[in-house]
Amino acid sequence: MDQRTKRASAGVIVGLMLSLFIAALDATVVSTAMPKIASALSGFGRYTWPFTSYLLTCTIATLLCGGIAARIGHKKMFVIGILVFAGASLGCALANSIEALAAMRAVQGIGGGFVESGVFITIAELFEPRERGKYMGAISSMYGLASVAGPLVGGLITDTVGWHWIFLVNLPISVAALVLVTRFLPGTSARSESRLDVRGSILASATVVPLVLAFSLTGDLFTWWSAPFFGLLVAAAVLGTLLVAIEKNREKPIVPVRLFARKQVSASFVLSFGAQFLLLAGIMFIPRFAQEVLGLSSAESAYATIPMTLALIIGSNTSGRLFGKTGRMRALSRTAFMVMGLGSLALGFVNAETSVVQIAVSSAVFGFGIGMSMPLGNIAAQTGAEPHNIGKATSMALFFRGFGGTIGTAACGAAVGASSIGSAPSVFGICIALAAICLLVMAWMPKMIERGRASWQEERTTRNGEDSVAQP
Template sequence: MTHRADPLDSPEPMAPARSDTDPAVIRLALIAVASTLLFASLGQTIVSTAMPTMVADLGGMEHITWVITAYLMASTIGAPIAGKLSDLFGRKAVLQTGIGVFLVGAVLCGFATSMSMVIAGRLVQGAGAGTLIVTSMAVVGDLVPARQRGQAQGLMGAAFGISTVVGPLLGGFIVQHWSWHWIFFVNFPVGALAFVVLGIALPSRTDHSHKPIDYLGALLLTTLLASAVLISNMGGSVLAWSHPGVLALAALCLAALVGFIAVERRAPEPILPLSLFRNNAFLVVNSMGFLVGMAMFGTITFLPLFLQVAKGISPTQSGLFLVPMMGGLLAASIGAGRVMSKTGRYKALPVAATALLALAMLTMTQVSGETPLWRIALSMVGVGLGLGPVFSVGVAAIQNSIPRSMIGIGTASANMFRLIGGSIGTAAFGAIFGLGLARNLDGALPEGASGGIRSMSAEMIAGLPPEQQAQIIDGFSAALHPVFWIASCGGLLACAIGLMLRERPLED
């Protein structure tokens, strides 16, 4: 019997950049999209250090988490829809539209007179950011031959990593010297410049044929992703898992999933083609991305908290401990891209990286109040080295294995699964940490301590007798250990999944 090849496992050749395209124009385009990615990523991170000031000015402390959640949810939803639209109507139009949407959200936030208005603006900003992030990465697939994409995607990963470190520092500087409103207004000159440069550097769409848009599929995918993000962010923290609101969201999520599958099977231009789930690289890379996203966001969330409470360092200093992780991420991302370009091989890179990630997370399971800060910094370098190749090589591997007509949605999928993994992982880790903390510190806090565990701080601990301080710090550290154990297992599972990746030749 003759084996019939799956068209998605034998994709149409990826034509390299046109020979008549000036290399200087290609470099300009790559710099433009990397700057656009940095611009969008900064919008996600710059707000964190400004939130206390915003709350003091506008009130609404009970809604503060929604400033982050709204942005995360909208960018998760916007990514796959923008990826598909860029496949249909061209990258330049979608990128410039994304910049416009992002700036509209910045206007709403900058002129906000209430926390509700800030949250509405963050929803709009997040939709624009999701559009910019995935379409910027898809442009690399259009302009650069497959063998060079790892290096170019490393540049994209560098922009994302820089934003994670620079964003909070820049936000704090702006709030300290001007006003929190300016963290949104500062986007305008950068956005305007990116809009103009993209208009010059990127080619315009030449195919003006009418293509149907899968509106129902987009609506169902939006419902599915929104309900999944809301469940992971609210369940067990804002609302109990058995709360009718959480159960209703779970039912809505399941119904949207069933409806989405049914609609996508019949849609002429599905928003997320189900055939992609038969593609080896798509499945393997996105499964790894989901697990790696859990580890990354879990670390970013809980490490600063541990450093502030258990080690007694300031919030600014605790944030700087993410710099070693991002340094490792940048070095590994760029280095993996160069190896990929030079050798044409890529399978071993994410496999080795996730093994290192699992080992680095394993070292974090031993942290305590006595652990030297340099050892924690060294572990964070290992985490970054484990993350980088998964991001840069993973996107390039997907782009190398799918038809050109699906590069946008294929690229978007990597971002979508990583964000969903981060959202679900952070929520699950938060629940595990909270349970461990309540169990370990039962009766350890002084009688009448205002707020109990929820109000625990370095200042409160410093005012206790030495024996009680040691008991609380040990309990706090022990509550974090299961989080890092699970993250380590997730890295090991990602490594095992990576072994199933089928490596394909890369065009030069």
């Protein structure tokens, strides 16, 4: 690889990391700023709207992104995502009511979903499966960095220069990412699909809406055992059944439901769902425990997640590089959930007498296991799908990842209840059970992903046409 090619590759990776960081950051940065935002906009009665609107549209966009990329090309879709995200960020900063903020957050979620999926689809376009490992590891660690930076940055900016700036800081980062991506990212000149599956897109979106609302609004607007909760689930089940019936016979569906019949792909969805569920459980529980049991302030409690996050970043990079060297998908996936289970077990015993050091070590073990899993889910989905479905499989894996976080937040929030004192066994008992289930499902993963640069390049040419631009 010559110096020019190395610079191009480095430029693309930095651009992708910046893009994913700001998209992941905006899912969390509003959390600590929202009390002051609601006060300034007189919107405490609609406090959850900016959260829910972003989550809803981001989830839908993530699911549909693979099909859109197959229609217009991954580079064009990625650029559109950054532009939409940046424009909506400006709109959020200028919002003068909670309703306007929620509307802009909904648009921002569309851009964020496009960016998030676009990052991993782009990596699949540029690098053969084994080579992806180290890049997936480095890029996936942005989730962990954003999970800590979001609350800290949100609180700091809101307390110093005002809440508007938590959205305005996205603009220079977006510009930098856009310059790098447009400068160094190769595009594809051919389209693998002649038209978008509009009917499937509408049905998929309609299925996601009640499903996300059922879990994101539980505890705020209704309880778990209530008619609205089950009504939304029933609506999602009916629409989902209709979606499967229509998409399974379509030649190029936007949601290729036939991928569920591939064990490796289904295992990647379970991995993505389970790891994000556990991550959100830790992010929810540890700061609250630090405040209510250890007596730390709100600002200090945010630092309590740092050991978990640092370990997550190390685990993600370690797993990605190990996969690149060995290709042992099944062993690494199983090890990830065993480590997550051990971390959950250790955290399940914390109480008022537990030392800060013990909590830090336990949460670090927990975070390392989660980090190990992060690069593997997307790679497993991509290598298990047919070449023309790689982008869509990536989007589906990311959808299950996001949905795992939504359910994890709701389920563990209910387990904590009114106080975190004594709730550790309940929260991490759920985590242990889920880690055990995921560990069993990892038997569907292939033992080895072989190196295959020639075959990968042939598949890439088949997907994109003979005029595809060469990898950087």
